Amino acid sequence: MSGRVWARARVLGGVLVLAVLVWRLGAEPFLDGIRGLGPGALVAAAAIGAGTTVCSAWRWRAVAAALGVGLPMRAAVAAYYRGQLLNSLLPGGVVGDVYRGVRHGADVGDLGRALRAVVWERVAGQVVQATMALAVLTTFPSPLRGWALAVAAVGAVAAGVLLLTGRGLVRRGPARPARVARAVAAEVRTALLQPSTWPPVLVASVLAVLGYLGTFLIAARAAGVDGPPSQLLPLALVVLLAAAIPVNVGGWGPREGVAAWVFATAGWGAAAGASVATAFGVLVLVSVLPGVAVLVADRRHPSRPRPTPTAARGPGSDRVQDEVREDGALHG
Template sequence: MNLLRSTGVRVAFKWVFTALVIAAVLLVVDIEKLFVEIIRIPPSAVVVGLALGVIQVFLSAWRWRFTADLLGLPIPYTPAVREYYLATFANQVLPGGVLGDVNRALRHGADNNNRLTAAHGVAIERLSGQVVLAFVVAIGLAWLLFTGRIRGSNPAGFGSLEPLCWLLAGIGVSGGLLWVLARKRVRVRGYFGALRGDLARAFFSWPAFPIQVVTSLLVVASYLAVFLVLAVGMGYLVDLPSVAVVAALCSLLLLSMVVPMTVSGWGVREGAAAILWPLAGLPAEQGVALSVAYGALIFFSSLPGLLFLFSSPVRQC
């Protein structure tokens, strides 16, 4: 009972925190301008964005299947897509953004009584994506800084790069604290020790490494493509430099969603957009509008997961 109460408190806290962050963002942007930006999105951009959301799931499910096969837990592709849709939907509606993946690992391991390896398969598949995303963010941020696309002064009144530094530092500190807390738990230390061997097989071996990297690059590209399609529809992209700027900024939005403090990144993503766009000399409302539209599209593209809420756990090949 105490465990259920504690879990309920954490869930409620993240929902409240999400609402508070979104409210804070709305206080610092022009809501009327924000609404105007959002309604500029044409139906064609919405359709293409939803199609890209489907591609994301199919690519990610293939990456998971490839990883699981290397760990000796083969899974047919169709059930892998089904389970990934279910996990994606759960991640969209439950706080933290990882509970759907936890459930995916449990369901995969239920048939073979090997939940540890199934958990490793999910963890490595997600880690592959996060490592590649970090690489893409590093390149984008370096380009923004070295080309002067991020300026020291801007229309929003930020006087320096301090807000961006605080954003990135916050992400780094959050990750570091999670790592330290994990190291202090004996059971979790044992888990990471066992994970190293599976990482060597499913990520760092040949040809697993290039396949993981290429697949994850395609997944990250599909995320950014959703942003770019929306930006085209809203009239933000007028030349190649503007495409590069928006892509680099949006990669930072994707990184901000890694922080597991809200529901599916809502609030944190919009707050990051409200900071980053003015730093690039662009209206904050543009960034927030893109962020809101992206979140809505990804949510609607995950709705097929509802069809599999009561499906049986996945069976091995």
């Protein structure tokens, strides 16, 4: 499937999910989610969003530094705001991240390494979020607990199979795939598993997820769902995982569909889930609006490429990049 066809399919998928929800529930639940938002909720979302953005930028900066393409914290925060805004406005939910990597690559003169830094920091964030979701879903009483246990079992088996397959590929596989597998493993160790890297990546990811959970609880209250956090948090974590699915229109689509499902499963009704997801989407958009100022500043002061000192590159990363370029892999 070509990139253009896949991009259209992602947009179409998000539109179809929203269309089905409106067809089944009507427009009222979505309007209710917007009507319930007051100034206090918007201000709180902006404040929480500032914290989650700083944490995410900290994670990105740690990974980029490990790969030898570090950047100042102030620049990382500004770029992350810009990327989140683009993700919230454009189809697919990943355009802002790609642009963030491309701009950083232009700044440091190493596009491939900068793009991979974005990939690894997003992967790390998603892994931590999924782990937190499974931990909460298997610990707190929830109608989704059975699903979580099944997913955890399947995930454990899949991880074991993947690990064994990867080791077999490295040891006995064809030369070129084996080199690529070794390069990927080496870069994961460099980017995420160094003693100087994994603690900030882990802490920043956990804090960012907690910030999104706080925003979700505000959205639930605004939509009229007053359940205790112990009941809402498992649902919120599932909705957050759905929000990361790159088949959406500016973040809308799977998030609202999964919210309708989990809230119906929990007894609040699909309409309540759609209202909460709508309120959450609006709050997230408000929280990333500072990205507008970054885009305006970009137009006034375009970035200029600057060379990256060789000494700043991460240990072993030159070998990784050479192998990856040779095999035409890992270009983002």
